[in-house]
Structure formats: C-alpha cells, structure tokens
Amino acid sequence: MMTNYGNRMTQGQFSFLPDLTDEEISAQIKYALDNSWALNIEYTDDPHPRNTYWEMYGMPMFDMKDPAGVLMEINECRKTFPNHYIRVMASDATRGVESPKMSYIVNRPEKEPGYHLIREERDGRCQGYTIVPYSNDKPEGERY
Amino acid sequence: MADNEMKGKERYKSGVISYKKMGYWQPDYEPCATDVIAMFRLTAQDGVDPEEVAAGVAGESSTATWTVVWTDRLTACELYRAKCYRCDLVPNTGDGTDTEAQYFIYIAYDMDLFEGGSIANVTASIIGNVFGMKALKALRLEDMHFPVAYMKTFDGPATGIVVERERMDKFGRPLLGATTKPKLGLSGRNYGRVVYEALKGGLDFVKDDENINSQPFMHWRDRFLYCMEAVNKASAATGEIKGHYLNITAATMDEMIERAEFAKSLGSIIVMIDLVIGYTAIQTMAKWCRANDMILHLHRAGNSTYSRQKNHGMNFRVICKWMRMAGVDHIHAGTVVGKLEGDPLMIHGFYDVLRETHNPVNLPNGIFLEQDWASLNKVMPVASGGIHAGQMHQLLHHLGEDVVLQFGGGTIGHPDGIQAGAIANRVALEVMIQARNEGKDYLAEGPDILMKAAKTCSPLKAALTTWKDITFNYASTDTADFVPTATGSN
Numbered sequence: 001m002m003t004n005y006g007n008r009m010t011q012g013q014f015s016f017l018p019d020l021t022d023e024e025i026s027a028q029i030k031y032a033l034d035n036s037w038a039l040n041i042e043y044t045d046d047p048h049p050r051n052t053y054w055e056m057y058g059m060p061m062f063d064m065k066d067p068a069g070v071l072m073e074i075n076e077c078r079k080t081f082p083n084h085y086i087r088v089m090a091s092d093a094t095r096g097v098e099s100p101k102m103s104y105i106v107n108r109p110e111k112e113p114g115y116h117l118i119r120e121e122r123d124g125r126c127q128g129y130t131i132v133p134y135s136n137d138k139p140e141g142e143r144y
Numbered sequence: 145m146a147d148n149e150m151k152g153k154e155r156y157k158s159g160v161i162s163y164k165k166m167g168y169w170q171p172d173y174e175p176c177a178t179d180v181i182a183m184f185r186l187t188a189q190d191g192v193d194p195e196e197v198a199a200g201v202a203g204e205s206s207t208a209t210w211t212v213v214w215t216d217r218l219t220a221c222e223l224y225r226a227k228c229y230r231c232d233l234v235p236n237t238g239d240g241t242d243t244e245a246q247y248f249i250y251i252a253y254d255m256d257l258f259e260g261g262s263i264a265n266v267t268a269s270i271i272g273n274v275f276g277m278k279a280l281k282a283l284r285l286e287d288m289h290f291p292v293a294y295m296k297t298f299d300g301p302a303t304g305i306v307v308e309r310e311r312m313d314k315f316g317r318p319l320l321g322a323t324t325k326p327k328l329g330l331s332g333r334n335y336g337r338v339v340y341e342a343l344k345g346g347l348d349f350v351k352d353d354e355n356i357n358s359q360p361f362m363h364w365r366d367r368f369l370y371c372m373e374a375v376n377k378a379s380a381a382t383g384e385i386k387g388h389y390l391n392i393t394a395a396t397m398d399e400m401i402e403r404a405e406f407a408k409s410l411g412s413i414i415v416m417i418d419l420v421i422g423y424t425a426i427q428t429m430a431k432w433c434r435a436n437d438m439i440l441h442l443h444r445a446g447n448s449t450y451s452r453q454k455n456h457g458m459n460f461r462v463i464c465k466w467m468r469m470a471g472v473d474h475i476h477a478g479t480v481v482g483k484l485e486g487d488p489l490m491i492h493g494f495y496d497v498l499r500e501t502h503n504p505v506n507l508p509n510g511i512f513l514e515q516d517w518a519s520l521n522k523v524m525p526v527a528s529g530g531i532h533a534g535q536m537h538q539l540l541h542h543l544g545e546d547v548v549l550q551f552g553g554g555t556i557g558h559p560d561g562i563q564a565g566a567i568a569n570r571v572a573l574e575v576m577i578q579a580r581n582e583g584k585d586y587l588a589e590g591p592d593i594l595m596k597a598a599k600t601c602s603p604l605k606a607a608l609t610t611w612k613d614i615t616f617n618y619a620s621t622d623t624a625d626f627v628p629t630a631t632g633s634n
Contacts, residue, residue, distance in 0.1 A: 002381065004344055005567045009383035013316045013577060016346060016570045018600070024578070031581035049313065049385045089315075096501040096522070099306045102316040117380035125369055126410060129376035133383075 002114035009047050009112055012087055012105040022071060025088070025106055029067040032090035037101055038062045039070050040091070041077050043084040045109075045143040047133055057081075060091060074106055083109045083144040109135075109144035160211050163199035167222065168208060173229040179252040181289040182270050183512045185234060186247045187282040187455055195231050197279045198249040202226040205274045206253060226253045235625055246455065248286070248512070255290075260297030263423040263470050271458060285458035288465060289513035296518050298469040302434035304521025305499065305546050308473060311413070311439075312348065312385045317577045318545050319348045320569055321389075323528065323552035327353035332362050336370030338562060342555050343378030343386045345566025349548065350374075351528075352391035354418045354445035364394075364403060372410040389416035389441040389474075397425060404432055414439040419463075420446040423470065430471030441474040441526070442467060452621055459622070461490075461510055464497040468523045476526045480542040483530025487620035488542060498523040499546055507626035526550055532611040533572040533604060537590025540576050549573070559606050568607035571597055 002008060005016060014020060020028070032039055039061050042054035057077040064070055070088075077086050086107035089100050113134040120128035135143040150165045163169065175181055182205070188197045200208075206226035207216070230250035238245035259265040275283050309315055324330070324338045339350045350371075358364035371388045379386045392403035392415045400421070407415050415438055417429050426442065433440040450457035460477075467475050477494045478486035493509035499522045503515040527543055528550035539549055551569050558565030575597040579586040586593060598605035 002383075004381050005346060005563075005570075010346065011313060011384055014574050016567070016574045017578065017597075024582075027582040028578070031583070047383050049379055049383050052313065097306060099310055100315045103313070104316070115380040115383060117377060127369075127373070129372075129411060131376070131380045 002112055007112065008108065009085070009114075011047070011049065012103050014104045020104070020106065022075075025074065026067045026071050028102070028104065029070045029088070032102055033065060033067060033070075035090075035092070035101070037090040037092050039064065040089050041073055041086065042089060043077060043081045043086045043107075045084050045140060046136060047085050047112075048115075048131065048136075054085070054087065057086075078107050081107070085109070111144070156212055156214055156217060158212060158214075162196055163203045163208060164196050166199070166203060166208060166212070167225050168202040168206075168228055169195055169199035170227040170229055171231075173227045173252060175229065175250075175252040178255050178291050178293065180255050180258065180266075180291065180294060181513055182251050182253065182285060183287045184249050184251070185282075185284040185286050185455065186231075186249050186280060187244060188247070189279055189281055192279055194245070194247045194249075195228075197277070198228045198231045198247065198251075200277055200279055201249065201274045201283065202228040202251045204277060205251070205269050205272060206257060223254050224257060226251050226257070244281075255294045258294065260294065261299075263427060263466050266466070267423060275456070282456040284454065284456050285462050287459065287510070287512040288462055289515055290465075290469070292516050292518045295469065295516070295520060298520065299430065299434060299471050300468060300517075300520030301440075301471050301473045301523055302430065302521070303439045303473045305524045306522065308439055308524060312387075314348060314385075316545065317573060318540070318543070319524075319548040320346065320566075320573060321349035321351055321526070321528075321548050321550040322347055322555040322566070323351045323353050323550055324356075325353075325552050325556050327356055328359065329361055332366030332370040335362060335367055336374040338556060339371050339388050340374035340378055341562035342566045343375060343388075344381045345555070345563035346382070346570030347386075347551075347555065347566045348384070349387050349389060349414070349550075351389040351441070351550065352416055354391070354393075354443040356391055357393055365406065368403075368406055368410060368412075372412060375412070385413070387413045387439070389414050391416045391418070391443075392429070393418045393421055397428060400425065400429065401432065404429065404436070404438070408436050408438060412438070414441055416441040416443060417472075418443050418445040423466070426467070426472065427470045433473070434471065439473045440471070442472040442476070444476045454622055459510065461494050461497050464494050464523070465515070468498060468517070468520060472523060473521075474524045474526050474548065476528055478525075479527040479529055479531050479539070481531060481535050481538050481615070482527070483616045487623045489624045490620070490622055491542070495525050495543065495547075498525050499544075508624050510624060522546070524548060528552070530614075530616055532614065533568045533607045534591075534594065534611050534614075536569075536572040536576045536594065537586050540573075540580060541587045545577070554607070554611065557610075558603065559610055560603060564603035564606065567601070567603040571601045571604050572607075 041057040044054035087105050090102035092101040116132045118130040149167045188194045207224050228251045232248045234246040237243040322342045342350050390407045394400045451460040478491040480488045526548040532554035555565035
C-alpha cells in the first residue's frame, strides 16, 4: 500500500484528481484533437518511473477526428487489460516540439503496492539507489 | 553616408574629430544579414548632441578611441567600424514631459567583431566601457539581435524544455518546485527533511537557494548526500521522477566541477549555478552538463543590480538571450503576481525570448529586434518568489504550461505541514489544467474552480484560507515604452 496522497502512483497530468469520468476523458481528448495532436493509448504492468516505453495499444490515431472514437479505443484497451496501468498520450508534430504534449492515466490496478527502495552501500557515506515496483517479482502479464 | 562623415586623407589627420565625423553615425545604413544589432536607451549630458554620443557608443564598443589613429588604415576599418543608424526620441520623454530626453539608438556590428561561441567576448564589447563614457548621463542595453550564422556558433541548452520533459516523463502541465526555507541555517539532515516532504507531497523539484553553498552549519557534501536520500525516497513513494537542484556555485571553477562530479556520482538529474559566477563559468558548466546528461538550473542572483532601473544598466531580456546562447536549461524569469519586480508585458517578453523558436518585433512586450533562434533549444523559465496555490489560474494565464512554478513559502509555510503544502499546489495545478483543457474560462472562474477542488482536498482548503488575500501590488520600474494598440479602432 502506498502512503502518498491518494495512495497511488502519481505519474501523468491528473493523478492528484479523482479518476476521470468518460465525459472528462472525452473533454481532454477533444483538447488534443483541437490542437491537431495525434492520440495514442499505452498500457503496462511495470510502473517504474523510468519505464519509458509502455506497450502501444495500436498505432497512434493520426487520422481519428472524433473523441468518441478515441474513447472507444480506450474502453477496448480497458476491457483487454483491466488491471494494467493505461495512459493516453498526445503527440505534437510542430517544429520545435515534436514530442508528447499530454500524458494522463485512465486506468490503474485496483491495488497499488508501490515501490521498494534498495540501498547499496558505497564508498564514504554514498549510497546507490535502486527503485523496484513490488509487483515486478512476478513475470509480465501476471503482476496485478 | 552621413553628410558630415569625413573621408580619405582629411579623416586620418592626427588630432581629435567627432565620432560622427569618424564614421560611427550613418543614418542611411541598412543593416545586413551578417550584422549583430544592439539597441540602447541613451540619456546624453545636458546640451550634448545625442547623435554624437550615440556615435561615441558605436565607436567605443567597436574600433574607436578618443583620437584619430593612422593604424586604422591598415585594416578594413569601414567594415569593423560599428555604425549607429537610428536615434529615436523615446515616447513620453523630453520637452513637455516629466522625464528628460532619452533616445533609442540602434547600432550595427559586423559579426566578425565577435569570437564565435563566446558570451564573454560579446559582453566585453557591448557592455565593456561604453557605460562609463562621460558624454552620457545614462545608458541601458535594451535588446540585441544575432545573425543565424553567429547563433549557430553557440550550443544553446543541452536539455531545454522538450528534452527535460521527456527525461522526467512529465507533460502538459507546469512543473512544480519549491526552494528550501529557511535558506540558511539548516543542518544537512534537517534540510533533507524539507526536500523529502515537499517531493513526496507532489512537487517535481526542490531547490537550493542562491546563497547556500558550503557554510559552517552545513558542508556541501552533507547537503548533497541528504538531498539525494530525500529525492530517491520520494521517487519510491510516488513512482515519479523527482529532482533537487544542487547548487554547485563555489569560489573556483575546480571546486565547482568537483561538486558537479559528486552530484553526478550520486545520481542527481540536475545541478544549479548562480548568475554571479560570470559568463565564462556559466558556459563552462553548460559544456560540462552537456557532456554529463545533467540539467543546468540558473538562479539569476544579482541581476537586479543592473536590470531593474529603466534608464541605466541592461534589460533582463538581454540576459535571457545570452543565457539561452550560453546553454542554461532553466532560468528564473519572473512571476508577474509574486513578490519580485515584474511588469506583465515585460515578463511575457522574457518568456518569449526563452521559449519561442522565433521572436518577431513586439514593442509592447519590449522585443525591439527580431530574432531567429536557429534551432537552439528552448529554456525552461522558472517563476519563483511570493506565489501560492490561490493564484494558480493567474499563473497559468500569464506564464503558460512550459514553466517551473516554485512555491517556497507557499509549500513550506502551509499550516498542516510541507507535504500538505505540496499537495495543495499539485491539486490546484492539475484542476486548473483540466479546466483549461475543457475550454472553461479558467481565469475568471479560477477562484471557484479552486474552491470546488478544495471541498475534497483539505490541504488545498487550508492553503486558500491562509493566503487568500496575499498579493504584491506595487508599481513596476521596468515597464513598456509602447502601449498595445487596440485592434480594429482604426
């Protein structure tokens, strides 16, 4: 059990708010589409802060213009991976950005056990730190 | 060619002739693509021809001395001579106003007058000795333009806004920070406590203050060790990447590099320097950070000694420009609403200099000269000093999302503790971003949006109650000379 605010992993734009409703998610999708950003959906059961590459749930939806279509994809992903972390990302192809502009979580496991901080004694009083999600003891796909 | 410029044998006769006659005043000159342009605000001594003083500034910041020298004729001196080509009376100064006459003067320098990639060299010319010339009462460097070819001789920020976000996995919202307080006196162990609580509560960064180096109460190595314990513990408590700006400012370059190396060996993602270390030291650390995958935070300690007064010194927008070229990733650039100097229009101008790929002329925001940034990375501005969660809608409106909002007192001074302070800031931020993205008029509805979120977040409620009436409404000293024109009125 995590002991921080909300007792949850807090990556993404809205992890300090109550879980977004479908209506609220659609409003965020619309914001991305209004900015001509491409949306994509990613899922993982390894919430390590430096796990950059979550699995892609299909290709980025470059040509999808309707928030309802994106929400449908999100719900498909939730159905397939009900106990995974799922995030929605929006990519901006503008020169000088060419990088994600949004990232927010739309699904998370019911129980989030958090992270183990492993200390390695080094020279002097230095320590090396390793962060491991407690759930990573199990293989991928069986963690939550 | 100016009527009164002298040429040939007559021009090089030994003795003293005016700077205008020496060729430093050329009202017909049209700047070319290889010219660096500097724009100053000039107040001449009483009774002195402003054009002659302007020519003097051009002369003394390029090739001239007080008397004619024949050795000019051994050089392509007409190219190397800087040329003042404009001298405009500043609006609302001079006869019939309360302010003595000031002039905006524009000077063009061939870029070969400057060593590539050296801020020290640029500044030695442009703000070298001209500010002390007897013929002028006051002088202020307002803006500069650099040709793309010269800009390309600088590395710029190694990380910058885009890569910093990718590296930290944080998108679509301002980053949140706090400066550890009290800034002096805490032991290493107590200091790290503040860092841990703030990061665990929900901030992305905590920061050393400008004057925390290695004092008797806390040796720098102690601070670094305890801060990294705090950062890693908070990362594990939240699942997020966190950081603490470790201030490596020290008496010598060797000492600074030693501190930077130690920060790196402990796994810190960011180090910090103060502006007072000087341009060469800043560029040295930028190169070091580029080679060591480290974000470089610059605290603008000292800038107000020369940037605040309107008639003399230099505008902060020029510091922003030089620092982007020098390659810092973060720089403090004002809050608009907080406790430190900052007219909204001027601050928008600073932020544009740091964050845009191209700056068109924008007189109301104080951008006098166009600038193409030649693909140099964008610098993350940092807003710090007297801001709190209750101002979140105003901060987002004025500063946008590519900014680090630093709530020092606004986190640590929270009645229910530091974690509660951090939670209040993060909830206020996320709810405001959500409202903005939903298309709400978040600036007008801001207080209501915050109050609604506070119903389910007691730390936010306490923050709003504690600081509800705190504002810093004082007149700015550094203000626009040109008012925005209402569109459609003519």
